[in-house]
Amino acid sequence: MKKLLNIGMIFTFVFGLIFAVSPAQKAFALSYDGTNPITTGCSSDGVTKASKHIIDSNGYYLGTVYLKWSYKCQTSWAYMKLTNAAPIDAFGNATVYSYTSSGTKRTSYSCASSGGNGRINRGQTSCHSAQVYNGVGYKAYAFGAAGGGTAKTTWY
Numbered sequence: 471m472k473k474l475l476n477i478g479m480i481f482t483f484v485f486g487l488i489f490a491v492s493p494a495q496k497a498f499a500l501s502y503d504g505t506n507p508i509t510t511g512c513s514s515d516g517v518t519k520a521s522k523h524i525i526d527s528n529g530y531y532l533g534t535v536y537l538k539w540s541y542k543c544q545t546s547w548a549y550m551k552l553t554n555a556a557p558i559d560a561f562g563n564a565t566v567y568s569y570t571s572s573g574t575k576r577t578s579y580s581c582a583s584s585g586g587n588g589r590i591n592r593g594q595t596s597c598h599s600a601q602v603y604n605g606v607g608y609k610a611y612a613f614g615a616a617g618g619g620t621a622k623t624t625w626y
Contacts, residue, residue, distance in 0.1 A: 500603045502545045503568075503577060506585045507601045512543035519546070520623035524614050535564050535614025537623040538598075544605035546626065548612035549598045550581070552590060562590035562616030568602035569609050577602060590616065 507513040520537040533552035539545070548564035556562060565580040582589050585600025604610045604626070612623045 502543055503602050504579055504583065504585045504600045506587075507538070507540065507543075507545065507547045507598060508587075510543065510601070512540040512545050512601060513538070513547075513598075514540075515542045516540050516547075519626035520612070522612075522614070522621035522623045524550075524616050524619040524621040526617055526619035530619075532616050532619045533562070533595075533614070535612050535621045535623060537566070537610060537612040537626055539604060539626060540601075543601070544603060545601040546604035546610040546612075547579075547599045547601040548581070548614065550590065550596060550614040550616065552595045552616060555593050555595050556590045556616075557592065559591040560589045561592070562597065562614065564597055564599055564612060564614040566599045566602055566610055566612050568604065571607050571609055576608065 516538045518536050519539045521534050523534050524532045526532055536549040538547050538549050548566040550564035563581050565578050567578045568576040579600035581597035581599050583600045587597055590597045609625045611625050614621050
């Protein structure tokens with residue numbers, strides 16, 4: 471009897487994990503695609519899941535691109551921070567790329583996209599992209615480019 475109860479509990483647990491995100495919940499979460507992580511409140515619990523330094527062709531460290539993630543919203547976005555203020559307009563931009571867990575590209579948004587706060591222009595030091603859903607069944611990475619240097623984070 472105890473063995474049967476344990477098997478039943480395991481089955482219930484596994485079945486619950488498989489259907490933890492209902493289609494309605496996933497559709498709602500996908501509605502975050504292209505939105506601003508700050509105005510939606512998703513950035514309030516945002517954490518860095520990956521980062522990479524941006525180095526130019528001469529070996530100078532220009533800044534860092536970050537892949538940010540919100541547990542509350544199940545979203546990711548790109549954030550880029552330069553070491554010094556940009557010397558010219560359109561000096562830097564960061565992009566978040568969203569893929570299915572099987573490797574199919576789903577979408578991407580940059581700082582310049584609606585939902586982002588714009589490319590890094592003269593005198594500025596940072597930007598963030600719009601966000602993408604990055605819950606069960608999805609993965610993302612961030613890419614940054616500034617002053618001739620580029621960097622790509624690992625997947626999360």
